[in-house]
Amino acid sequence: MPPELNFGWTTPIGEVVLGATNADGGTRRVSYRIGGGTTLPFLEGQPSTPAPLIAFEICDNPSFWSPIVKEYCGDVTSNVNEWAKKADADYGADLVRLHLTSTKQRNFSDVASLGPVVEGVLLATSLPVIIEGSNEPKIDSEVYQKCGEAGQGERLLLGTAEAGKYRSIAAAALAYNHSIIAQSPIDINLAKQLNILLKEIGVQRDHIVIDPYTGALGYGFEYSYSAMERIRFSALKGDSDLAMPMICSAADTLTIKEVREAGAGLQDETAIQWELFTCLAAATAGAEILCVRHPGTIAPLRKALAGMKQPAHSAGVP
Amino acid sequence: MALKALDIYKLLPKKNCKECGDPTCLTFAMKLAGGKADLDLCPYLSDEAKSVLGATTRPPIRLVKIGVGTRNFKVGEETVLYRHEKTFYHPPGIVFRVTDTMQADEIVAVTRRVRDETLTRVGADLRFNGIAIENVSGSAETFARAVETVEKVEAHLPPVLISKDTAALKAALVYCGTYRPLLHAATQENVKEMCALAKQHGCPLVVRSGSLDGLVNLVKTCTADGVPDLVLDLAPGTFGDFIRRSTAVRQLAITRAVPDLGYPVYLNAAETGQQDAAVALGIVKYGSVIVTDPLPVGSAKAALTLRQNIYTDPQKPIQMNPGIYRVGSPDKDSPVLMTVNFSLTFFTLQGYLESARVPCFMLIVDTEGLSVLTAVAAGKLSEMLVRDSIKKFGLENEVSHRKLIIPGYASPLSGRIEDATGWKVLVGPRDAAEIGEYLHEEWKK
Ligand code: B12
Numbered sequence: 001m002p003p004e005l006n007f008g009w010t011t012p013i014g015e016v017v018l019g020a021t022n023a024d025g026g027t028r029r030v031s032y033r034i035g036g037g038t039t040l041p042f043l044e045g046q047p048s049t050p051a052p053l054i055a056f057e058i059c060d061n062p063s064f065w066s067p068i069v070k071e072y073c074g075d076v077t078s079n080v081n082e083w084a085k086k087a088d089a090d091y092g093a094d095l096v097r098l099h100l101t102s103t104k105q106r107n108f109s110d111v112a113s114l115g116p117v118v119e120g121v122l123l124a125t126s127l128p129v130i131i132e133g134s135n136e137p138k139i140d141s142e143v144y145q146k147c148g149e150a151g152q153g154e155r156l157l158l159g160t161a162e163a164g165k166y167r168s169i170a171a172a173a174l175a176y177n178h179s180i181i182a183q184s185p186i187d188i189n190l191a192k193q194l195n196i197l198l199k200e201i202g203v204q205r206d207h208i209v210i211d212p213y214t215g216a217l218g219y220g221f222e223y224s225y226s227a228m229e230r231i232r233f234s235a236l237k238g239d240s241d242l243a244m245p246m247i248c249s250a251a252d253t254l255t256i257k258e259v260r261e262a263g264a265g266l267q268d269e270t271a272i273q274w275e276l277f278t279c280l281a282a283a284t285a286g287a288e289i290l291c292v293r294h295p296g297t298i299a300p301l302r303k304a305l306a307g308m309k310q311p312a313h314s315a316g317v318p
Numbered sequence: 319m320a321l322k323a324l325d326i327y328k329l330l331p332k333k334n335c336k337e338c339g340d341p342t343c344l345t346f347a348m349k350l351a352g353g354k355a356d357l358d359l360c361p362y363l364s365d366e367a368k369s370v371l372g373a374t375t376r377p378p379i380r381l382v383k384i385g386v387g388t389r390n391f392k393v394g395e396e397t398v399l400y401r402h403e404k405t406f407y408h409p410p411g412i413v414f415r416v417t418d419t420m421q422a423d424e425i426v427a428v429t430r431r432v433r434d435e436t437l438t439r440v441g442a443d444l445r446f447n448g449i450a451i452e453n454v455s456g457s458a459e460t461f462a463r464a465v466e467t468v469e470k471v472e473a474h475l476p477p478v479l480i481s482k483d484t485a486a487l488k489a490a491l492v493y494c495g496t497y498r499p500l501l502h503a504a505t506q507e508n509v510k511e512m513c514a515l516a517k518q519h520g521c522p523l524v525v526r527s528g529s530l531d532g533l534v535n536l537v538k539t540c541t542a543d544g545v546p547d548l549v550l551d552l553a554p555g556t557f558g559d560f561i562r563r564s565t566a567v568r569q570l571a572i573t574r575a576v577p578d579l580g581y582p583v584y585l586n587a588a589e590t591g592q593q594d595a596a597v598a599l600g601i602v603k604y605g606s607v608i609v610t611d612p613l614p615v616g617s618a619k620a621a622l623t624l625r626q627n628i629y630t631d632p633q634k635p636i637q638m639n640p641g642i643y644r645v646g647s648p649d650k651d652s653p654v655l656m657t658v659n660f661s662l663t664f665f666t667l668q669g670y671l672e673s674a675r676v677p678c679f680m681l682i683v684d685t686e687g688l689s690v691l692t693a694v695a696a697g698k699l700s701e702m703l704v705r706d707s708i709k710k711f712g713l714e715n716e717v718s719h720r721k722l723i724i725p726g727y728a729s730p731l732s733g734r735i736e737d738a739t740g741w742k743v744l745v746g747p748r749d750a751a752e753i754g755e756y757l758h759e760e761w762k763k
């Protein structure tokens with residue numbers, strides 16, 4: 001009998017709760033507890049943690065969105081509530097991730113309109129929701145305040161905190177008990193530093209999801225893959241400042257050359273495969289939330305993840 | 319446990335006869351200690367030396383060569399579990415499967431596709447590696463005919479012969495026996511006959527078992543029978559099975575805890591029910607020979623790209639030769655864009671320049687493969703480097719103007735580059751995606 005595999009892990013990955021059901025004072029029909037892994041992904045003999053979650057990304061102003069998705073999804077992309085509903089009921093996502101792309105418009109100032117947008121999406125789907133605020137430092141603090149408030153009680157996941165901009169998002173998360181995404185540019189030390197900064201201003205470990213930044217497949221993905229493996233490895237070895245679940249969003253996938261120039265009739269297939277390959281590799285490296293933009297990616301991804309979670313079924317396997 | 323070079327040296331014949339390919343017994347001992355050479359290379363070992371050095375000096379995962387000629391591929395000889403610990407050395411061979419029940423013209427088409435299809439990415443030609451022929455008909459004769467059909471294309475691709483029936487394999491080996499085909503598979507039932515075939519043709523052999531114990535037993539039988547080139551089929555029932563067993567095999571092999579598991583891993587993605595996903599998992603989780611039905615365009619490109627990513631040395635980014643490159647047919651008045659020799663940077667920029675349709679020159683400076691920001695941060699991109707590169711590559715003779723567009727991220731260097739080169743520096747956008755717009759608006763002025 002070959003010896004048991006022993007990596008000498010000491011510490012499990014921390015857990016983060018996404019979404020609040022009635023019982024917890026929210027209105028979501030489910031809530032998820034992610035993290036909790038005790039070894040490398042998919043190595044538990046009898047899985048005690050759930051499969052990674054699939055988040056479908058939508059936005060409130062599709063002029064900044066991939067034409068491939070707009071074409072595939074049709075008119076629904078211009079009505080964010082309908083789109084959220086579809087992501088939930090038709091596409092079969094676990095989470096809806098709303099990007100407030102309207103804030104990218106030149107001289108955007110209508111922050112007041114964002115609250116109703118978030119509320120609308122929360123009414124349209126009863127799945128837990130991720131909200132991506134603005135990229136504009138000037139309106140940041142107001143935007144996050146509005147999002148946090150609109151989602152009060154729902155245990156949102158708010159994005160995205162970075163080393164140079166984390167205070168306003170942290171403030172909104174703390175005020176309304178949401179969790180946040182902490183993003184650093186593909187570097188384990190920078191990821192750790194940001195988590196420490198967040199800790200210092202009072203954000204608890206169980207309210208942080210690490211985003212190590214995912215470069216698109218063929219465009220830096222190898223660095224992201226290794227950064228994720230290293231973060232997971234260090235966490236299991238006991239570094240509590242890295243022991244949070246990770247999110248993978250290869251947002252550039254639909255704009256890279258191979259997908260953009262795939263040729264007539266092949267764009268959807270190529271986009272789906274590019275997302276699928278990226279997500280599966282990221283899941284094996286430790287990502288627990290996998291974000292996709294093409295609805296066609298969800299079914300094959302879910303099927304594969306279920307297979308990866310299936311326990312060994314022949315004897316003699318460690 | 320690993321032995322030190324000197325301990326090994328003591329056991330060598332000390333003839334310094336060079337037959338192992340090393341200048342001295344000591345250098346050979348050093349290679350053995352590092353897992354970089356095979357003990358069998360020294361013909362004069364005593365039995366004692368063989369038994370002591372045996373499993374502890376050979377590479378923890380055996381290098382197995384499949385096929386012959388220019389398209390052969392080698393797998394194994396890996397040393398780490400994570401690519402960031404060192405690197406992964408031998409990318410998996412992705413092998414397209416045909417069955418002996420397919421029409422001959424279909425078989426020919428798949429063979430030609432593997433022979434011809436190339437995806438060129440960041441300067442490398444990425445290809446699929448071989449043809450697996452599976453005996454589904456149950457007939458030895460039909461199987462042999464299918465193999466003959468493949469060989470008649472003269473694509474010289476490494477073959478993988480899949481059959482439970484040794485008689486069928488024997489018939490097929492008539493057509494490819496001298497090309498080092500990989501035979502699939504020896505199991506508890508047929509291991510003796512399989513070994514005889516593999517030995518007769520000097521070819522590598524897959525052993526298949528759903529348990530690690532079963533694999534170890536098969537490996538022991540085969541090596542004792544004189545078949546050293548083995549590949550392990552873990553017969554996974556689920557993707558979870560595959561990840562767990564493949565990781566176990568890798569870990570137990572590289573730590574030499576179970577030397578009999580020190581062989582490359584085989585995965586038949588086509589029998590998993592979701593082959594695109596299986597190919598992805600095979601690539602990241604230690605698969606070395608991945609058999610799949612011909613992949614549609616989308617997953618074919620994704621698979622080749624993922625493999626390239628995972629098997630890129632994390633310490634040595636893929637680099638371009640520094641120099642002057644042309645986009646379109648530039649003339650003396652065309653713009654010059656400076657960038658670094660990290661191939662990803664080069665090809666990303668080049669892609670956008672091509673779609674901008676503005677003929678231009680690219681001046682590639684040697685930052686040892688670092689990206690723009692990384693090179694700036696590491697001090698590898700400097701005004702002296704830019705000045706020397708302009709001189710060295712004769713940029714002054716290419717254009718009559720003296721204007722240089724530098725990447726937006728290199729803007730902190732703009733003043734110094736102007737001073738050092740005497741060229742007027744224009745700071746371009748940060749994101750290469752905006753280069754077209756920039757050239758149309760700014761350069762025209
Ligand atoms: C991967 C990576 C590495 C890899 C190296 C990969 C490589 N081949 O360069 C490794 C791990 C080795 C590394 C090391 C270091 N890195 Co580093 N690294 C990165 C990372 C994650 C991605 C870089 C990358 O591949 N970019 C993709 C390429 C294609 O981008 P690019 O070359 O800039 O090209 C784009 C544009 O510049 C533009 N462009 C290119 N050429 C031209 C030309 C013209 C004319 C125009 C107009 C435009 C243009 O087009 C491209 C696409 O838009 C970045 C963070 C990030 N996400 O950016 C950090 C980053 C660049 N690294 C950083 C640092 C500090 C370092 C280190 C010094 C220390 C460290 N933290 O590890 C070392 C130095 C290395 C050394 N040898 O000493 C910092 C730089 C900080 C700064 N702002 O100056 C960054 C930003 C991370 C951070 N701290 O935020 N790094």
Ligand code: SF4
Pocket residue numbers: 330331332333334335336337338339340341342343346359360361362
């Ligand atoms: S072949 Fe053997 S004896 Fe000859 S130099 Fe090499 S190690 Fe020494």
